Amino acid sequence: MTTTDLQPLPGGTLSDAVEHRIVDWLRQQGLKPGDPLPGELELAQTLQVSRNVVREALSRLRMIGLVRSRKRAGMHLGEPDIPGTLARVLDAAFLDQARIAQLRELRLVIEIGLAPLVFTRHSAADRAELTELVTQERAVADDCDASRAIDAHFHAVLYRIGDNPMITEFQALLPSFFATADRAAFRPTRFNDPAIVSHADLIHELEHGTAVSFAAAMQGHLTPHLAGC
Amino acid sequence: MTTTDLQPLPGGTLSDAVEHRIVDWLRQQGLKPGDPLPGELELAQTLQVSRNVVREALSRLRMIGLVRSRKRAGMHLGEPDIPGTLARVLDAAFLDQARIAQLRELRLVIEIGLAPLVFTRHSAADRAELTELVTQERAVADDCDASRAIDAHFHAVLYRIGDNPMITEFQALLPSFFATADRAAFRPTRFNDPAIVSHADLIHELEHGTAVSFAAAMQGHLTPHLAGC
DNA sequence: TATGTCCTTATGTAGGACATATTATCCGAA
DNA sequence: TTCGGATAATATGTCCTACATAAGGACATA
Structure with missing residues (x-):
């Protein structure tokens, strides 16, 4: 009634x-x-x-x-609560493969698009920190797991330099989407292969290049991960 | 008890x-x-x-x-329900200015990072559609509102070409963040200013350039909107 | 002034009751 | 036998009442 x-x-x-x-x-x-x-x-x-x-x-x-x-x-x-809500809805356990693929692609898109900001906002100290990571990376080139951890750290620092909290928060909840699938896709850097843009190349562009050239380098660094490219 | x-x-x-x-x-x-x-x-x-x-x-x-x-x-x-949840938590009415600024920056980051995908995935028909929009844009260059609508349409087409549903859904709920603030920031294109990357320039790069040059053009097109650049 | 007690208030939790929609079941007719 | 409709069972949707709990205010007291 x-x-x-x-x-x-x-x-x-x-x-x-x-x-x-x-x-x-x-x-x-x-x-x-x-x-x-x-x-x-x-x-x-x-x-x-x-x-x-x-x-x-x-x-x-x-x-x-x-x-x-x-x-x-x-x-x-x-x-x-943007990060908290994102964490709830972007749960790898309940998303289908299509969504996960879109998320992984979004991560690459953001990382490429972040390049101009990273170039503009980075400091000499940031470059030193990145250089130190490259040194560590060379030291553990044989250990795939360790190499992968340092790679993740390197990119996390780039996000931090980008200095956009929302983007950093988004990046923080991405590992779950790469934990299993990316293990196979991850290839330790071949340091002497000129066709591949290495972390060291990125740092070089950061110091001696321009916003455009650094973005191009980042694009080259990440493009191997993009499907249909 | x-x-x-x-x-x-x-x-x-x-x-x-x-x-x-x-x-x-x-x-x-x-x-x-x-x-x-x-x-x-x-x-x-x-x-x-x-x-x-x-x-x-x-x-x-x-x-x-x-x-x-x-x-x-x-x-x-x-x-x-990713888009539905995003729409609830990314509500311009309840976000502070810092968050909104981060979101606007994220939009630019995504649009720049999307460039390589747009270049790779676009077709001749897509170029024709974009060219038609530029023609319309020239016809209404005096009308700021109409010009702005066509500009939004142009960029929406770019998102569609990028062909990532998640990114497109994100873009779909952005207008609320630009409805008021961007009206002041929006400047009708000065078609003969060589220092500005126009929509026509973007199409030209799409047809005759490379993934890297198109991304650089997109960066030039959007950089005026980025703070601290 | 400072402080401790009591009271008020709005949310947090529990439990029961009924409404409603949908599925399964069963029975009767062709 | 098979089809179709009435009927019962079931899980969610909604309502109601009662009480627990925490937090703020009022008040009296030292």
């Missing part, structure tokens, strides 16, 4: 509808992180649904960080 | 703990999209929490598409 008078909400549950209603309302009110929200009971009464439905909707908003709540203080808007 | 014997779950609610427990269990069991899940009641009994708590946790997993449920069929694993 309570729910019979409203439309069947085609294709969704009440929680779905309430979730969107609340978010739309927050947007419409122009609320910002830190602002207080109405209590659960008031929301339930206003929306004419049970407190349970409201809590299921709020639980979702809590997960993505949009809402924070404490026992007596009530609820407040929070800052969306 | 029921909840007093378990640890205060430092820093989180029961729903948080149950959410992670369930996801860990799904991973550990190696379940894949389509596989059935235990019922809510069974989960509640196994985890020794109320069905309410279980439903709040499941509501979150339903939001990100990880579980789907129908009335009598029970629950099944679903494919994570």
Whole structure:
């Protein structure tokens, strides 16, 4: 007798509808992180649904960080938890091969596109750090696992130099997508092969090249990993 | 007397703990999209929490598409809804200026890094489509709004040519971040300025250049938008 | 002023009840 | 036998009530 008078909400549950209603309302009110929200009971009464439905909707908003709540203080808007949400939805265990391939390609795209920023924002100290890693890499050229770890470290430093927190956070959750599949694809650098852009070549471009030439070098360094190139 | 014997779950609610427990269990069991899940009641009994708590946790997993449920069929694993989840967490209305700046920069990074893929995967028909857009652009050079719309369309086509659904989906939800701020930053192309890489120049590189030269052109086309360059 | 107690409040959790949709089952008719 | 419709079973969706818990405020006291 309570729910019979409203439309069947085609294709969704009440929680779905309430979730969107609340978010739309927050947007419409122009609320910002830190602002207080109405209590659960008031929301339930206003929306004419049970407190349970409201809590299921709020639980979702809590997960993505949009809402924070404490026992007596009530609820407040929070800052969306981008890395936490990405980690939940980009879970290699539940993604199909197509999605994983797209993610791996996205990683390469970002790393190539990051090159101009890395060139612009890097310092002499950064170059020294990268050079040190190349030295270590040469020392363990025989050990595939160690070589691979240093390779990952080298690229992580490039991300850090890029100095975009969002991109760095994205990179931080990528290893799970490369843990198994990339082991086979990873080839220890042949240091004397002129056709391959090595880490040392990248550092050279960083010091003596331009933003464009460094980006081209990065492209050459990563292109072997791109399908259809 | 029921909840007093378990640890205060430092820093989180029961729903948080149950959410992670369930996801860990799904991973550990190696379940894949389509596989059935235990019922809510069974989960509640196994985890020794109320069905309410279980439903709040499941509501979150339903939001990100990880579980789907129908009335009598029970629950099944679903494919994570990446674009839907991104749309929820990347909401310009609730992100601070720093995050928005990072997102705008990420867009430029992706667009530059996408260049090699665009070059490799484009067809003559794609070039014709882009050329047609440049023609239209010249026709409305005076109208800033129309010019801006065609510019957006041009870049959307580039994304489509890149042929990575994940990247295209990401691009699809970007307009909200550029709707207001970019209006000021947008400058209609001065077609005769040789220092600026125009859309026509991009098409020229696409037809007569190389992957590297096209990427460099894209870099030149977008660099004016990058801070600190 | 400082502090400790009590009270209020809003969220967190529990449990039961019913509604609803969908599937399985069974029975009767052609 | 087979087909089709009525019927029962089942898991999710929604509602309700009650209580636990933490946190902030009010107040009295030293």
